[in-house]
Amino acid sequence: MKYWQPEIETMPRKELEALQLERLKFMLITAQNSPFYKKLFAEKGVEPNKVKSLEDLRLLPFTSKDDLRENYPFGMVAIPLRECVRLHSSSGTTGNPTVVLHSRKDLDEWANQVARCMYMVGIRDYDVFQNTSGYGMFTGGLGFQYGAEKLGCLTVPAAAGNSKRQIKFITDFGTTCLHIIPSYATRLAEVMYAENIDPRKDTKLHTLCIGAEPHSEEQRQRIEQLLGVRAFNCFGMSEMNGPGVAFECTEQNGLHIWEDYTIVEIINPETLEPVADGEVGELVLTTINRQAMPLIRYHTRDLTSIIPGKCPCGRTHKRISRFKGRSDDMLILKGVNIFPIQIERVLMMFQELGSNYLITVENIDNNDEMLIEVELNDLFTDDYAVLQNLTKNIVRQLKDELLITPKLKLVSKGSLPIHEGKAVRVKDLRIF
Amino acid sequence: MTINQISIFLENKYGKLSEILAMLGKENIRIIAATVADTSEFGILRIIVNDAQKAYDLLKRNNVNANITDVLAITTKSEAGTFAYTFNLFTMAGLSIEYMYCFSVGEQSILILRTNNRNAALEVIQKNNLGYIDENKLNSL
Numbered sequence A: 001m002k003y004w005q006p007e008i009e010t011m012p013r014k015e016l017e018a019l020q021l022e023r024l025k026f027m028l029i030t031a032q033n034s035p036f037y038k039k040l041f042a043e044k045g046v047e048p049n050k051v052k053s054l055e056d057l058r059l060l061p062f063t064s065k066d067d068l069r070e071n072y073p074f075g076m077v078a079i080p081l082r083e084c085v086r087l088h089s090s091s092g093t094t095g096n097p098t099v100v101l102h103s104r105k106d107l108d109e110w111a112n113q114v115a116r117c118m119y120m121v122g123i124r125d126y127d128v129f130q131n132t133s134g135y136g137m138f139t140g141g142l143g144f145q146y147g148a149e150k151l152g153c154l155t156v157p158a159a160a161g162n163s164k165r166q167i168k169f170i171t172d173f174g175t176t177c178l179h180i181i182p183s184y185a186t187r188l189a190e191v192m193y194a195e196n197i198d199p200r201k202d203t204k205l206h207t208l209c210i211g212a213e214p215h216s217e218e219q220r221q222r223i224e225q226l227l228g229v230r231a232f233n234c235f236g237m238s239e240m241n242g243p244g245v246a247f248e249c250t251e252q253n254g255l256h257i258w259e260d261y262t263i264v265e266i267i268n269p270e271t272l273e274p275v276a277d278g279e280v281g282e283l284v285l286t287t288i289n290r291q292a293m294p295l296i297r298y299h300t301r302d303l304t305s306i307i308p309g310k311c312p313c314g315r316t317h318k319r320i321s322r323f324k325g326r327s328d329d330m331l332i333l334k335g336v337n338i339f340p341i342q343i344e345r346v347l348m349m350f351q352e353l354g355s356n357y358l359i360t361v362e363n364i365d366n367n368d369e370m371l372i373e374v375e376l377n378d379l380f381t382d383d384y385a386v387l388q389n390l391t392k393n394i395v396r397q398l399k400d401e402l403l404i405t406p407k408l409k410l411v412s413k414g415s416l417p418i419h420e421g422k423a424v425r426v427k428d429l430r431i432f
Numbered sequence B: 001m002t003i004n005q006i007s008i009f010l011e012n013k014y015g016k017l018s019e020i021l022a023m024l025g026k027e028n029i030r031i032i033a034a035t036v037a038d039t040s041e042f043g044i045l046r047i048i049v050n051d052a053q054k055a056y057d058l059l060k061r062n063n064v065n066a067n068i069t070d071v072l073a074i075t076t077k078s079e080a081g082t083f084a085y086t087f088n089l090f091t092m093a094g095l096s097i098e099y100m101y102c103f104s105v106g107e108q109s110i111l112i113l114r115t116n117n118r119n120a121a122l123e124v125i126q127k128n129n130l131g132y133i134d135e136n137k138l139n140s141l
Helices: A013-031 A035-044 A055-059 A064-071 A102-119 A140-150 A163-172 A184-192 A218-225 A339-348 A384-402 B017-027 B052-062 B084-091 B118-127
Strands: A085-091 A100-101 A128-131 A153-154 A178-179 A207-211 A232-236 A246-247 A255-259 A262-267 A281-286 A298-304 A331-333 A336-338 A355-366 A369-376 A407-409 A424-430 B002-011 B033-040 B044-047 B068-075 B098-105 B108-115
Touching: A013 A055, A013 A153, A013 A281, A013 B017, A035 A207, A055 A163, A064 A384, A085 A102, A100 A102, A102 A140, A128 A140, A128 A163, A140 A153, A140 A163, A153 A407, A184 A207, A184 A218, A184 A355, A207 A255, A218 A232, A218 A339, A331 A355, A331 A369, A336 A339, A339 A355, A339 A369, A339 A384, B002 B017, B002 B052, B017 B033, B017 B044, B017 B052, B033 B052, B033 B098, B044 B052, B052 B068, B068 B084, B068 B118, B084 B098, B084 B108, B108 B118
Parallel strands: A128 A153, A128 A178, A178 A207, A207 A232, A355 A424, A369 A407
Antiparallel strands: A085 A100, A232 A246, A246 A255, A262 A281, A281 A298, A331 A336, A355 A369, B002 B044, B002 B068, B033 B044, B068 B108, B098 B108
């Protein structure tokens, strides 16, 4: 069997859209039970029963992360608190954290979404699945735990960090699949090789779910080669439950977004108008199968596009392309728009470089300067000329890609901070 | 005629050299010769030690960018004119010196060097009966 839920995953578009409309209407009625949407609907004159088609979604107001912060902690909740059974929260490094509550049904649906994603990439109940996400408030922990258990995997809640312990679990328990942050996957591979463990021969690993931070195709390929696995890009965000919103299939060409759970729109971030399929814009999501905390037209700030056409895997749910970055990650330097992922793509082309890098932007004498520090990997020469040529070549390639010339500093392996959560790639020291 | 040299990548960062030397010292690795060269962006530490393989493994385990290369180790008397004589032989053979460092023990000078052509350099040493040190003799220094 190729599909977890064949009738839903391959549902003809017409039926799928009818299902979406039905769920959208129901969601709009229940959303009014939340103090936030009750007020918003009154202010904007929204009448749920006037929504007659999916196109009418455009008449509805957007919801932003600030709305979630301002209505912290329970202002967005649409069911009585006694019917809620779980709460997750973001770290809240800037201002109030965002909080998401779940009913029992919400948790079941979420686990089903994750199980569907995992099944799609070939994970089965006989697999041993090790989750290296932080548990606790971070949704990557419990989200994957419940999904993997629903699928029937032997699930190892290893949680984040302690590479030696992770490796011991992988070898002792015969772990076949990992959920792991891409920057940590390369780190873990390095530790294995340093310990004289060849993950391609000495472990049973075959499938990785990688996500939670943007990464390039080049980094994926590096992870696949280092560990001898296939790695699949997963997308989730805590406001949308967490993992399981969208996931690559075995075609590795775009992420299927589960449209029986969310309605997807791609809009121009400035005009807020929809863009055509294939064009890059901001991803906007509407939950249509969540009881405790419905979100309408939520600004994700992630930039992506809809991949036009049918996927050879047979699933009818739309595909979004690998993320181009986040609209709030974008750096503007000397009037040029730069996404950190562009820099990563260039760095990953060089065998001599490791996977860890740090971009620092500073204003020096009224000039924006970019410094990129990148770790060398094992391949090391003691020839100055080679190292200096390497630096020159990297800078030339970066200039071609970015149209500005950054400063580049090679640093020794392991000298940049190691992240066991999301990697911090950019330090912007400019004062605006 | 050749001995193992370890080259270590040094970031221009306060305390980096001390950190690496301490790491080697703690594991009983004796440094016989050392040199540091630098550019504005980074430096390279080159060392000759009593147990190159052990030192290399130790550095790798600690995530230090390092490699082993073989370099020539020529001995001469510590006298006026001996360096000039020796290098003239290489020049006459059409060889260039990429880098060189030396140290003297008693009346003997030891030149550690790398040329642009290893085999041609070995030939020069043999043909002219120059003194040299190999890995076995290294430990007695």
